[in-house]
Amino acid sequence: MDIFLIGLIAATLRVATPLLLGTLGELFAERAGILNLGIEGTMFFGAFVGFVVGGATGSLWLGVVAAIVAGILSGLLMALLSVQLGVNQHVSGLGITLLLVGLSLFGFRLVYGEPRVPPAIEPFGRLSPFGQTPILGPLFDQYALTYIAFALVPVVWWLLYRTSFGLQIRAVGENPEAADAAGVNVFLTRYLALVVAGGLMGAAGAFLSLAQLGAFTYGIIAGRGWVCIALVIFGNWDPVRVLWGALLFGGVFALQLRLQITGLQLPYETFLALPYLVTILALAIAGRNAAYPAALLKPYKRE
Amino acid sequence: MFKRSFLSALIVSLLLLTVAAQCAPQPAAQPAEEGPAKLKVFGAFATPIEEPWDGVIHSALLNAESEGLIDYDYTDDIGYAGDMERVLREVADQQKPDIIFGDAFGNEEAVRRVAADYPDIAFVFGSGLGPSEPNVSVFDNWIHEPAYLLGMLAGGLTKSNTVGVVGGYPVPEVNRLINAFIAGAKEVNPDVKVLVTFINSWFDPAAAKEAALAQIDAGADALYAERFGVIEAAAENGLWAFGNMSDQNELAPDYVVSSAVWNMNPTVQYVIKQVQSGAYTAQDLKDFSMMAKGGASLAPFHATESKLPPDLIKMVKEREEQIKAGLFRVDIDEAQPEAVN
Numbered sequence: 001m002d003i004f005l006i007g008l009i010a011a012t013l014r015v016a017t018p019l020l021l022g023t024l025g026e027l028f029a030e031r032a033g034i035l036n037l038g039i040e041g042t043m044f045f046g047a048f049v050g051f052v053v054g055g056a057t058g059s060l061w062l063g064v065v066a067a068i069v070a071g072i073l074s075g076l077l078m079a080l081l082s083v084q085l086g087v088n089q090h091v092s093g094l095g096i097t098l099l100l101v102g103l104s105l106f107g108f109r110l111v112y113g114e115p116r117v118p119p120a121i122e123p124f125g126r127l128s129p130f131g132q133t134p135i136l137g138p139l140f141d142q143y144a145l146t147y148i149a150f151a152l153v154p155v156v157w158w159l160l161y162r163t164s165f166g167l168q169i170r171a172v173g174e175n176p177e178a179a180d181a182a183g184v185n186v187f188l189t190r191y192l193a194l195v196v197a198g199g200l201m202g203a204a205g206a207f208l209s210l211a212q213l214g215a216f217t218y219g220i221i222a223g224r225g226w227v228c229i230a231l232v233i234f235g236n237w238d239p240v241r242v243l244w245g246a247l248l249f250g251g252v253f254a255l256q257l258r259l260q261i262t263g264l265q266l267p268y269e270t271f272l273a274l275p276y277l278v279t280i281l282a283l284a285i286a287g288r289n290a291a292y293p294a295a296l297l298k299p300y301k302r303e
Numbered sequence: 304m305f306k307r308s309f310l311s312a313l314i315v316s317l318l319l320l321t322v323a324a325q326c327a328p329q330p331a332a333q334p335a336e337e338g339p340a341k342l343k344v345f346g347a348f349a350t351p352i353e354e355p356w357d358g359v360i361h362s363a364l365l366n367a368e369s370e371g372l373i374d375y376d377y378t379d380d381i382g383y384a385g386d387m388e389r390v391l392r393e394v395a396d397q398q399k400p401d402i403i404f405g406d407a408f409g410n411e412e413a414v415r416r417v418a419a420d421y422p423d424i425a426f427v428f429g430s431g432l433g434p435s436e437p438n439v440s441v442f443d444n445w446i447h448e449p450a451y452l453l454g455m456l457a458g459g460l461t462k463s464n465t466v467g468v469v470g471g472y473p474v475p476e477v478n479r480l481i482n483a484f485i486a487g488a489k490e491v492n493p494d495v496k497v498l499v500t501f502i503n504s505w506f507d508p509a510a511a512k513e514a515a516l517a518q519i520d521a522g523a524d525a526l527y528a529e530r531f532g533v534i535e536a537a538a539e540n541g542l543w544a545f546g547n548m549s550d551q552n553e554l555a556p557d558y559v560v561s562s563a564v565w566n567m568n569p570t571v572q573y574v575i576k577q578v579q580s581g582a583y584t585a586q587d588l589k590d591f592s593m594m595a596k597g598g599a600s601l602a603p604f605h606a607t608e609s610k611l612p613p614d615l616i617k618m619v620k621e622r623e624e625q626i627k628a629g630l631f632r633v634d635i636d637e638a639q640p641e642a643v644n
Contacts, residue, residue: 003520004520007516007517007520011513011516011517014513015513018509105351105353105380108353114352114353114358114361114362116355116358116359116362116549117549117550117551117553117554118353118531118554120535120553120554123535208509212509212512213508213509213512213532213535214535215508215531215535215554217353217506217508217531218350218351218353218354218506219504219505219506219507219508220506220507220508220509222504222506222507222509222510253510253513254513254517257500257513257514257517258517258520258521260500260501260514260517260642261467261498261499261500261517261518261521261642261643262642262643263641263642263643264642268473268500268501268642269503272501272502272503
């Protein structure tokens with residue numbers, strides 16, 4: 001039972017990491033009033049660029065940095081379309097996802113040709129500050145990016161609620177006209193929010209290709225970006241509640257994999273559906289008071 | 304007004320970029336050679352060719368091209384949203400190939416509808432259904448025989464008496480491999496426990512890895528990677544792993560003992576010969592994907608061979624020879640396997 005529980009918690013933290021990074025990114029974008037549906041493609045692009053750079057330079061951290069830069073570029077493209085040109089956010093976001101998924105697969109063939117076995121590199125090792133200590137040892141046997149992702153939650157909270165930058169982001173997401181009248185540069189603030197968001201999404205993708213797998217394959221993101229969008233709503237646009245959402249989803253996902261092999265006489269689909277059922281249920285209960293950033297989806301135009 | 308036209312221009316350009324990005328760089332056309340006219344062959348794949356199933360077909364066709372037997376061109380990532388029929392019709396009308404290879408899963412009716420309108424073209428498709436007169440032949444990945452041998456290896460190598468399998472979906476193509484693997488493990492080690500997890504995805508290596516780690520937590524110490532992602536979990540924990548579809552030893556040379564390999568070359572060669580001689584008929588090409596005809600095989604043990612018990616190797620090699628000679632039949636069991644066997 002101990003092994004079961006410790007394994008479950010350790011797996012929960014692993015599964016939650018890319019979700020948490022992506023969700024914190026999406027949170028930035030949405031708090032500034034931009035729904036960034038480019039998240040799925042941005043994560044894919046980050047996973048690809050991180051893998052190529054990590055593999056080519058032999059430095060995984062350089063790969064992570066490259067993935068963040070790739071995410072920032074994607075965020076800038078989203079900003080160009082949705083902030084500068086005022087394009088419908090659904091269209092520009094989905095367009096970016098289609099574009100970046102296609103571009104990454106194309107880039108993959110340019111770099112690696114058509115290998116029958118996906119190219120692999122030695123991924124990040126795990127950090128175990130507690131060594132072989134009974135319980136704590138195996139529990140805190142995680143990738144550096146996992147520690148960073150969880151440490152980012154208070155940082156994001158502080159940025160959003162305790163700095164003027166955060167206040168500006170929230171202001172342009174609620175009432176850009178008033179923010180503009182108060183002297184806030186709405187366009188610049190939204191650009192910056194999308195840049196931060198893109199960087200976090202790129203890092204989320206790099207976690208999968210550089211830490212979790214050490215490989216880049218078609219389908220590596222597998223819809224995690226869309227889960228992040230749901231988690232932002234689940235967390236009511238609050239970084240701390242988003243953390244609980246990522247842990248809940250990650251936890252139930254890790255749990256269902258363990259329940260499948262206990263031999264319970266239930267169709268395996270029941271277990272697979274669990275994380276989604278629980279999320280929907282939690283959304284229905286906790287999300288009733290969802291308070292959207294008032295300016296979400298509304299392009300801002302100066303009269 | 305300006306806004307709307309800009310918007311549509313944007314959408315169109317994004318779509319064009321995406322389409323352009325998904326077109327693979329095509330191999331340069333080879334200079335025409337003297338001799339019998341080369342067959343024109345087209346590949347129509349629902350997934351990107353990086354997907355291992357379609358990848359096996361694609362690489363066999365590339366082989367035939369490099370041997371100078373065919374001119375080959377392909378489209379991949381066609382998907383399951385109705386584009387297969389359009390692509391096939393365009394190709395049949397404009398390129399007029401002699402043979403179209405592809406996978407019909409998820410597009411079974413579209414393929415047969417188009418094929419009926421072009422009786423002069425041989426349609427050779429991976430399919431879970433039967434052939435259709437006059438021109439649709441079917442094949443499938445019949446690698447349950449090497450999967451059985453992998454099961455024997457896993458059953459013989461496990462110290463904890465627990466082995467694991469992570470599969471995509473419980474469809475017949477996957478079930479028969481897993482059931483054969485279980486049967487092989489039980490032959491060598493009747494007490495072995497086989498854990499089976501499905502991730503309900505063909506491509507989510509991160510989830511497959513988590514599923515494998517959960518099996519390792521439950522005691523499994525030898526893992527069959529029906530999907531990508533499992534070998535990484537095994538290697539990370541220093542455990543034996545078994546690959547699927549192609550020889551995956553290079554993913555973890557110290558831990559991947561062997562793989563169940565599917566090889567489409569015999570099928571492709573056979574169809575080319577048939578079409579060249581004008582003898583092509585609609586048929587089930589199943590046998591050409593089995594071990595006896597070289598369509599399936601057990602990958603070499605590579606660097607792990609020295610670490611394997613010699614009697615186990617001997618036993619597996621004997622079985623392999625018996626299967627090839629037709630003296631041992633691996634049951635084809637397509638029922639969904641239990642989670643714990």
